[in-house]
Amino acid sequence: MLSQTAEYALRAVLYLAEQPHGRPVRVDEIGDALGIPANYLSKTLATLVRLRVLASLRGPHGGFRLAVAPEDLPLMQVVAPFDDIAARRHCLLGNPECSDHDSCAAHHAWKRTSEQVEHFFRTTTVADIRRAPAPAARGRRAAAAPTRSRRTA
Amino acid sequence: MLSQTAEYALRAVLYLAEQPHGRPVRVDEIGDALGIPANYLSKTLATLVRLRVLASLRGPHGGFRLAVAPEDLPLMQVVAPFDDIAARRHCLLGNPECSDHDSCAAHHAWKRTSEQVEHFFRTTTVADIRRAPAPAARGRRAAAAPTRSRRTA
């Protein structure tokens, strides 16, 4: 679904979100932990720094950390620089002139589904998908009795 | 959203579906009409012939035509050989082991949306998106009075 680069970015951001708050993590560690080539990831994360999604510290004890609270960080912001989700909505048939007024054949049918995808990336935040204690009992159901603790650290 | 090749395939199939029934269309004509490189399209369509989605006739008055009624042809069948839609469902984070039981962090959140996308491609047929007389007044509203006729041929 996502380009390789966007997937790397998302996984790395997720990894940072799981860290005890604020601790900067080196690229090597992230790459090691997630099986992502560190050199490549380095550039991807640098892009996210420029976009103020991450912050970086050089030198000893340096690394990357989130610059935004996970609750305020929609997946879209992490993924968009590497994979233009919104562009996928435009037209299934690649017609650049396609709009609600002058629509291509597939426009109506595709519109709803494409909106659902964009909605997902706009409204789901990093906090929403951060590894949680009890993935099953989140939100709708009573959050009182977590079935099993998943905290590994 | 779709790979270039899959998009070509879909547009070409749609073009064939718009033709008066049965008339075979040459690759050159399709490529010309749709702005797709004919040589390239040729191979794409040949693949669809092997998969029994299209039929081909060589020689004079030859060309390609649908081998299946548009009503019986889900977009998935046209697109899947060039772009594995179903694979996108599996895991947003690219985890090969991700399933309902042993799920990655994003699994639950992503599941619904990815299912909607797959559902679209499985249930929408070529007939559904074939260029229709009056695109605006389809389905919900009364289909009685087509505002304007679009039939060009």
Place this chain on the structure above:
DNA sequence: GATATTTAGGATATTAACATCCGAATAGCA
């Protein structure tokens, strides 16, 4: 049967995504 037309498909070129390498630039620490 000869010929023109058209698909079939192998070989090859082009392009963009992905990945690696290495030398700066920066920051903490002795």
Place this chain on the structure above:
DNA sequence: TGCTATTCGGATGTTAATATCCTAAATATC
């Protein structure tokens, strides 16, 4: 002040998708 750890970013290599070219195979028409 120097040393080391770490990000930053340019240059380059690799791979897969996209595109082109050319010849062979098939088929309708004369």
